[in-house]
Amino acid sequence: xxxxxxxxxxxxxxxxxxxxxxxxxxxxxxxxICACANRRTLANSIRTYVMPKDGMTGLVNxxxxxxxRTPRFLDRIFxxxxxxxxxxxxxxxxxxxxxxxxKTKTPLIVGFYGSDVTRLPREFGWERRxxxxxxxxxxxxxxxxxxxxxxxxxxxxxxxxxxVYFGLDLNRFIHHLRPHGNRIMLVGRMVEKKGFxxxxxxxxxxxxxxxxxEMHFYGDGPLLSSLQSLVRERSLQDRVSFHGxxxxxxxxxxxxxxxxxxxxxxxxRDGDEEGLPNTLIEAMASGLPVVASRHAAIxxxxxxQTDGLxxxxxxxxxxxxxxxxxxxxxxxxxSLSVKARQRIEQLGFSIDTTVxxxxxxxxxxxxxxxxxxxxxxxxxx
Numbered sequence: 001x002x003x004x005x006x007x008x009x010x011x012x013x014x015x016x017x018x019x020x021x022x023x024x025x026x027x028x029x030x031x032x033i034c035a036c037a038n039r040r041t042l043a044n045s046i047r048t049y050v051m052p053k054d055g056m057t058g059l060v061n062x063x064x065x066x067x068x069r070t071p072r073f074l075d076r077i078f079x080x081x082x083x084x085x086x087x088x089x090x091x092x093x094x095x096x097x098x099x100x101x102x103k104t105k106t107p108l109i110v111g112f113y114g115s116d117v118t119r120l121p122r123e124f125g126w127e128r129r130x131x132x133x134x135x136x137x138x139x140x141x142x143x144x145x146x147x148x149x150x151x152x153x154x155x156x157x158x159x160x161x162x163x164v165y166f167g168l169d170l171n172r173f174i175h176h177l178r179p180h181g182n183r184i185m186l187v188g189r190m191v192e193k194k195g196f197x198x199x200x201x202x203x204x205x206x207x208x209x210x211x212x213x214e215m216h217f218y219g220d221g222p223l224l225s226s227l228q229s230l231v232r233e234r235s236l237q238d239r240v241s242f243h244g245x246x247x248x249x250x251x252x253x254x255x256x257x258x259x260x261x262x263x264x265x266x267x268x269r270d271g272d273e274e275g276l277p278n279t280l281i282e283a284m285a286s287g288l289p290v291v292a293s294r295h296a297a298i299x300x301x302x303x304x305q306t307d308g309l310x311x312x313x314x315x316x317x318x319x320x321x322x323x324x325x326x327x328x329x330x331x332x333x334x335s336l337s338v339k340a341r342q343r344i345e346q347l348g349f350s351i352d353t354t355v356x357x358x359x360x361x362x363x364x365x366x367x368x369x370x371x372x373x374x375x376x377x378x379x380x381x
Contacts, residue, residue, distance in 0.1 A: 002031040005362060006083035006106075008074075009093050010065065012036035012048065016189065018248055019166035019278055020089055020111075026167075026355045030362060033081055035074055037065055049077050068092070068129065070099040078104050085109060085362050091116035095133050107138040107365045114275030114296075117142075117150045122271050130154055138365045141358065144276050144297030162361055165347060166278070167354030173285035175341040176256050180330035182213040184323065185258040185288075187251060187279040190221030193272045195264035195293060197230060198316055202262075204234045205320040211327060213239060218254060220245040251279070255286040259333070260326055263292035266313040276301065281349055284308070284340035289333050291322045307343040308336055 007024050009017075012034055024032050024046055034048040051065070051073050052058045061071040078100060086101055087109045088094035094110040101108040110133065120126050134156040141164050142148040148161050188194045196217065203215050217227070217240070224242065231240045246254075255261075261283040265274045276297040283290050284301070290308040292298050293315075302308040309326070311318035326333055348354075 003084040005030045005032055005085050005087050007034045007087050008097055009089040010037045011040055013041050022351045026351045029359050035077055068096050070096055074100055091120055095129050098136050107369055110137045110140045112142050115272050117147055119270055119272040121154055139361055144300055146297040164357045165349050167351035168285055168349055169351050173282055175287040177337055178259055181259040182327055183258040184213055184215045184260045186262050187218045189219055190223040192268040195266040196227055198264040198314055199262050200230050201316040202320040203236055211324055215240045217242045218246050255288050261288045261290045265293050265295040285344045287337040287341050289336040307339045
């Protein structure tokens with residue numbers, strides 16, 4: 001019988017969190033079960049428990065969740081399923097699992113992804129909560145070396161942090177050498193840290209210089225209307241299109257229809273940063289040349305002029321120059337396409353590799369717990 005891992009996240013899952021779904025559905029030596037407050041998108045093949053919200057029971061669950069405690073509905077799940085290990089996704093939800101981890105003596109693994117390392121610790125009360133989480137968590141998983149350094153600054157024990165890149169099913173992201181073209185794409189939620197306004201300012205420069213191009217945005221979010229206003233102000237309606245929120249399958253198709261991906265991420269005014277943009281990895285795996293900012297963990301993956309092109313955050317002129325160069329350099333585009341795919345394979349962005357590394361962490365933590373128990377029993381005798 002396989003050991004069980006319980007995956008917990010309040011919203012399972014948001015549309016952009018395909019990297020978590022790939023892990024949950026890709027387990028090999030562990031049996032996954034999931035628990036959440038709100039089920040959104042997740043494969044039906046995974047056994048999932050959703051928090052009751054009706055009646056007095058629902059009221060108690062919602063109250064505990066609001067106070068960042070373990071919602072009580074999980075007591076019954078632990079009693080029935082007896083999971084061997086907990087994998088909580090994002091720091092906030094990991095903190096909510098500390099209580100039941102202690103109560104049931106179930107090891108707690110924390111997956112960190114971005115805003116939970118940069119913005120959340122700055123919010124009221126979370127420095128104290130993270131200190132408690134750092135003291136209790138059995139292991140933390142960072143999705144980049146940059147994020148590992150950030151967690152160490154937050155006083156998470158260095159010897160309990162592993163870097164594991166999230167993996168893709170590389171058979172679904174087929175490398176594709178495109179004919180030379182001028183379609184530029186950006187993907188993501190319309191929020192400040194995505195830096196989409198930087199791309200629009202660069203687009204204005206390209207238009208003023210008479211460079212033919214199309215720029216396509218895929219995604220939705222609170223800044224959509226302001227970005228659309230910026231397009232009108234800069235008279236870019238004939239060059240820029242907004243496609244709204246589209247499915248993951250449509251994004252995969254768009255990766256083959258476009259010729260350049262821009263990832264202009266930046267640090268937001270509230271301190272929010274990217275972890276490692278999922279769309280960047282998908283683009284590189286598909287052989288789509290990427291122009292990206294030197295933000296967070298992006299330079300860990302892209303080597304400037306080898307696997308892609310890099311520019312400093314908010315540097316509109318540098319971005320415009322890179323785009324002009326690529327739009328007139330078909331051979332460079334081909335070279336970046338081939339090297340990008342090779343880089344993704346070299347760094348181990350395969351879901352099989354990711355699953356193996358994370359399951360090895362589970363097993364290491366469980367073995368360490370058993371060793372400590374045996375050692376304590378021996379000394380007690």
